[in-house]
Amino acid sequence: MPATQLSTDFHKTMKLDNVNTSLQEEIKLECGVDIELCMECGKCSGGCSNAHIFDFTPRKVVQLVKIGDEETLLKMDALSTCVSCHLCVDRCPSQIDIPRIIDYLREKAHKQGIEPTRKNVQLFNKLMLDYVQKNGRVAETHLMVRFNFKTGQYFKDAEMGRKMFFKGKLKPFPSKVKRIEQVRLLFRDVPARREG
Ligand code: SF4
Ligand code: SF4
16 A cells, blocks of 8 residues: 555454454553553544554554454554554553653564555654664754765755754754763664664
């Protein structure tokens, strides 16, 4: 399915026969998220900042975990379009951490060599994390220039960047945090990320 095409599966009734609870148990163990507490109220989907471009809304993601449809979950476009804003968690009466689930599934898909539906999102994440690992913070100007060059969109957002620069919103040179070694400790056990 093309990344920009919304899935019609979203509107279909889910098959509840052959339910497999192993993924639900795995997520409880690995992420500490208990989706048994989900009341299927849909508040997460109502509050999601990106639901309009999701193939499966947050509530649907929880349902897919409940029925153990791992194949669909690992290939869904929502792995690329969730921006971890946590609005769904704030809305949820049971505080179910859906972005944590999505993050876990993203890692799992990556380990299994499943290609993300939107490679530019993966590339952007990689470049951003490289800056955080190196400097402890993101250098927006450098990040955008590198991203534009790597994706061949040389003048994308150039006009907006120029305006932001003259308003003092963008720094020309990256700065480092003082105790950078503390930040780098966060990356210590992370396996090498693939090039996007
Ligand atoms: S808001 Fe929470 S309880 Fe309601 S459907 Fe979403 S995950 Fe389930
Ligand atoms: S964290 Fe992801 S799923 Fe939750 S509201 Fe934000 S974009 Fe939607």
